[in-house]
Amino acid sequence: MAGAGIGIQCVLSDPGIKEWFVSLGTLYVVATPIGNLDDISVRAQRTLREVALIAAEDTRHSLRLLQHFGIETPLAACHEHNEREQGGRFLARLLAGDDVALVSDAGTPLISDPGYHLVRQARAAGIAVVPVPGPCALIAGLSAAGLPSDRFIFEGFLPAKTVGRRSRLEALREEPRTLIFYEAPHRLLECLQDMAEVFGEERQAVLARELTKTFETIKGIPLGELRDWVAADSNQQRGECVLLLAGWEAPEAEGVDSESLRVLDLLLAELPVKRAAALAAEITGLRKNLLYQAALERKAE
Incomplete structure (x- = not known):
């Protein structure tokens, strides 16, 4: 279905053909729990029940969530490997008048998760895109980190290889806003090591791990200490991780006495x-x- 979105837009540009579409559906971008299932909103549950189809990052994962709440809406895969090709499939349903919900495995779709291409195609086709807000790991971590939250920058996942990761960190060395990253648990320790070398071991940092889950951890100490603490406890190298760093502060002007x-x-x-x-x-x-x-x-x- 590659290019289907463009083809559909061309069809809709013909007023005679457009009359066949009595009404367009709505694409709902629905946030789901990042751990604790009690965090799902009443509106999210109602939306997932009422739409005709749910576009899910992983249908097996989302099926367990739906079963927990007794929701029987059909699921279809929409992940990073098929999003561009399958976008036309969902657009066709929306253009036919069906409402569709977009969900990721956890949290808010599009935030380091698939969905961007579908949302972009839907908006380009004149389809209403409605957010159903809820859990988001980076916002949850920031709210409890004790770091400045009036201005922050989200960098998502850093490159997996050391050279690329250090290059990205070097570019952020003098970023004054609070820095927020996602990191895979198996790369957490080497990431902290690179951060300590680039930003300095005294830069204040917070590890927010397994947020809303049984073993939730929010640890805030200087980068060097955080690296050593994680290295000494393998349990801290498991689960979903959000790393938050204090922004760069310009040194006080140095004078000559x-x-x-x-x-x-x-x-x-x-x-x-x-x-x-x-x-x-x-x-x-x-x-x-x-x-x-x-x-x-x-x-x-």
Whole structure:
């Protein structure tokens, strides 16, 4: 069915043919529990019961959820491997007037889960897309992390290979907003190691693991300590993981105190600027570049 969405749009552009469609269906984007089944909303349950079809990331996983709530709506697969090809199948049902619900294995669809292409195709075809909000691991983790939440950035899953992962982290080194990542449990430790090396071991971090489940863990300590804590307890390397990091803070402006300036002036009286700044740095412990800039300004005066 590749390209079906485009073909359907062309058909609908013909007013005579469009009359055959009495009304279009609605695509509902339905959030489902990330662990605790009690977190499903009444509206989500009603929507899943009333639609004609449920597009699910994994039909076997979603079937267990539906059976738990006594919902008998038919399921069809819509995952990352078939979403583009099967999108036309769901569009055809929507264009025929059937309502369709989109669900992922857990949480809110499209958030590091399939669904983007179907939603995009539906909107392009003039179909109403309605969110049915609910659980989302990154928001749950952020709400309990104790990190600044007024501004944050979600990076999803980092690259699986070390080179790609470190490259992405390097690009985020001076990001001032709170950083949020998803990570697979078998890569958690090596990811924390890379983060500690790139961001520094003192950067505040939070591991939110198995949220809403029996063994929920929310641990907030500096990155170096968090890495060592996870390394020492293999139980922390299991389950669904959300990693949150404090954003970068610019260091306070460093100044040259009066005593250091006195040392610098004495050296400038006898030595070239560069040599005087280097010796002043050794004597005072201040950065050479800072003292070199101060020396240039003193000479100019």
